[in-house]
Amino acid sequence: MARQRARAIVGIPRAALHRALRAALPPESLVIGTEATGLDLSDPARPRVTRDGAPLEADLVVAADGVNSRLRAALFPGHPGPAYSGSTVLRAITEHPVELRTDFELSWGRGVEFGRIAFADGRAEWHAVVKTAAGVRHCDPLGAVRRRFGDWHDPVPALLAATRPADVLHHDVHELAVPLPSYTAGRVALLGDAAHAMTPNLGQGACQALEDAVVLAAALAAEPTPEAALARYDAERRPRSQAVARAARRAGRMGHQLTDPLAVAVRDPSDPVRPGQARRPAPPRLDAPAAHPSRLVRVYSVIPGG
Ligand SMILES: Cc1cc2nc3c(=O)[nH]c(=O)nc-3n(C[C@H](O)[C@H](O)[C@H](O)COP(=O)(O)OP(=O)(O)OC[C@H]3O[C@@H](n4cnc5c(N)ncnc54)[C@H](O)[C@@H]3O)c2cc1C
Numbered sequence: 001m002a003r004q005r006a007r008a009i010v011g012i013p014r015a016a017l018h019r020a021l022r023a024a025l026p027p028e029s030l031v032i033g034t035e036a037t038g039l040d041l042s043d044p045a046r047p048r049v050t051r052d053g054a055p056l057e058a059d060l061v062v063a064a065d066g067v068n069s070r071l072r073a074a075l076f077p078g079h080p081g082p083a084y085s086g087s088t089v090l091r092a093i094t095e096h097p098v099e100l101r102t103d104f105e106l107s108w109g110r111g112v113e114f115g116r117i118a119f120a121d122g123r124a125e126w127h128a129v130v131k132t133a134a135g136v137r138h139c140d141p142l143g144a145v146r147r148r149f150g151d152w153h154d155p156v157p158a159l160l161a162a163t164r165p166a167d168v169l170h171h172d173v174h175e176l177a178v179p180l181p182s183y184t185a186g187r188v189a190l191l192g193d194a195a196h197a198m199t200p201n202l203g204q205g206a207c208q209a210l211e212d213a214v215v216l217a218a219a220l221a222a223e224p225t226p227e228a229a230l231a232r233y234d235a236e237r238r239p240r241s242q243a244v245a246r247a248a249r250r251a252g253r254m255g256h257q258l259t260d261p262l263a264v265a266v267r268d269p270s271d272p273v274r275p276g277q278a279r280r281p282a283p284p285r286l287d288a289p290a291a292h293p294s295r296l297v298r299v300y301s302v303i304p305g306g
């Protein structure tokens with residue numbers, strides 16, 4: 001009998017994930033709200049981080065300071081750093097539950113995407129991706145999304161109607177288009193977006209950061225020295241996370257970033273929906289890429305209305 005691989009996808013707010021992770025830690029092990037301002041590697045065996053003006057010695061430093069990582073720039077001065085991906089994302093979590101028939105859906109138009117994921121409490125997160133120049137901002141972001149997507153198929157209008165204007169976030173998407181040659185330097189490990197910031201087209205950036213953390217912890221527990229653990233971490237994590245980043249970039253190029261009508265016609269299913277017309281879900285037509293063996297993605301294609 002064939003094993004069923006598809007599982008329900010359930011979104012959780014980032015703050016809830018942070019709370020769950022923090023609850024598993026002894027409270028005194030975490031200091032928040034403090035900035036690391038410097039890194040001293042003059043003693044290779046005792047890296048020192050400066051915070052609040054005072055040095056902090058460590059056996060190992062994990063640099064997880066995000067896409068604009070200052071530590072990455074210091075450790076790899078020749079690396080060009082993050083680059084604009086060509087897309088901007090407006091997104092929000094609905095204020096109240098919305099009736100949804102599936103847990104996750106994506107719809108593509110020409111140069112745009114609208115996606116949403118259901119939360120266990122009935123609310124949903126939605127995102128609207130637009131291929132555009134960097135830095136474009138709207139005084140009424142929700143109004144801008146409504147103008148662009150408000151006449152799309154169900155449940156897009158309902159999701160927008162359930163959203164408070166103040167809850168809309170807007171970010172230009174940056175990625176490490178040039179992969180790093182190493183995720184370690186001395187006794188420093190780069191982790192998460194600092195190591196491999198990627199486009200969100202496969203929803204994998206934070207997932208890969210979590211995988212990094214698990215592999216690093218396992219390597220430190222198994223290997224006799226931090227150096228051996230870091231070598232193992234780099235060998236295990238760099239090929240996989242960089243492959244996922246490439247796949248995410250490809251997914252964006254073949255998805256919302258397509259604008260050429262011919263390319264869009266090749267990409268789209270034979271039964272595309274028109275704004276305001278589609279009121280029933282199309283059958284699933286895109287199975288998960290290898291990075292998501294359990295994910296079933298439902299994809300629609302939306303023809304721009306007149
Ligand atoms: C629109 C969008 C949608 C996304 N959707 C998904 C998704 O569905 N699934 C998914 O898995 N990923 C998704 N991602 C990617 C995900 O948000 C990132 O990959 C993830 O947040 C990376 O985590 P991080 O801890 O490496 O970096 P961050 O979340 O950026 O955290 C870095 C932290 O370091 C802190 N910091 C920076 N410098 C210093 C310093 N000098 N001292 C002290 N602290 C410092 C920052 O304040 C920040 O808190 C999405 C990203 C975007 C933009």
